[in-house]
Amino acid sequence: MTPRRTILGPALAGFALALGSHPEVARRLAVTLGAEPRRALPLDRLLELGLNHLALAGIGLALVALMGIGLGILATRDFAAPLRAGIDGAAAAAQAVPPVVMVALALPVLGFGGPPTVLALVAYSIMPMLRGTVGAIEAVSPEARQAAIAIGLSPRQVLLQVELPLAAGIILDTFRTALVLAVATTAVGGLAGASTLGTPIVAGLQNQNLVPMLQGAAATAALALLCDAALLAAASRLRRWNIPAGRGATCP
Template sequence: MPLLWLGLLLAATLGMEQLEGVLRLIEPDSREVIYRRDTFLALLVQHVMVVLVASLLAVAIGVGAAIAVTRPAGRDFRPLVGQLASIGQTFPPVAVLALAVPVLGFGTLPIIMALLLYGLLPIVRNTLAGIEGIDPAVHEAARGMGMTGVQVLRQVELPLAAPVILAGIRTSVTINIATAAIGATVGASNLGDPIISGIVNGNTAYVVQGAVLIGLLAISVDSLFERFMPRLAPR
């Protein structure tokens, strides 16, 4: 199934010109119905790179923070970490962009910051749920075998919590693929470009092109997670 969605994504990315007749039905009065300011392949690559960088940062920070507050020395900070992660997702990405642009300037950095904050909550929550959901008897057995705290984390807690953590990462990445489109409003070139251009110029065909490619990308990535998560999770 992932190959099917990836094939459709690639076909739509490289063969958008072949759909001009269909798009002309959507915008019969427009002189131009195919977005041509940049190639769709370049926009797709830039979109994927932005989401990838933001997601890697979110995973590193989210998983790291959740692990830290499940250790004895960090338990007092658990409510704070949960609240900060919740605020990050409830704070509108557009507002993050508005605040980040004066500091970081126009381009890719503001949208990476917005996606990072927006993608933390599911990762933090799932990591906490995965680690705290482990049977206390398992911890006692590990300590009884003479394992250190680091060994318990690496060899017991993280492997057992992996399916739940990966589910949170899957949710975070999928959400960010769609959210990344707003980066086009601050000069970050990605698949949001045709959508914003279509809205500004009243060209629905442009909007459809960007939306279809983003949708296919989100489905492709989600199907890849669905396919490979069982292999990543320990038996």
């Protein structure tokens, strides 16, 4: 059960920050902070960057979800038991390479632009997603699984009708973390020449122009907070559907 205010908080902060990225508001804000009122990023350019940001993060996230959840399901099958021990270690090792470094390392391989960003995003997020999926499926109570086998469900039915529905809540939580990471990594992609909301931040820092920097920062943060709030709402809705079914299946 997610308390309403944990959804409302990020959502309100997100809307406030989105408002702050508007050219006029950002310029006023910069003046209040004592900077010169220099040229702001026009609204249509900001929207274009935002859409591009969403598209890149979405592509990366779709790849992460497909591969992470798919491999996670494979890793929890009986035949893969000896591989499972390695997953935690590999996930920890992958986290030792921060997203900025991932983007930088992907740069010589793929050149400037979107591709190194997507590669970095996938490389950084896939192991946490895989580990989260494995953890979620392993957390399904053995009684539920055995009961399903006892009533004659095939392995495929056990997976689709028992394991995945019961694991969905935790998998969705992992996906939320991956989403936040995706938005952040895509912003860092601005350093590798991808046109994202990170671009005005990097450009503003280089030109010492506070206005686009504020706009980029506020818009990036707003995007992350709003996406997070949307998924939180989705997760709490899913949990409300799932709890009766889950309770029935875990305590037969």
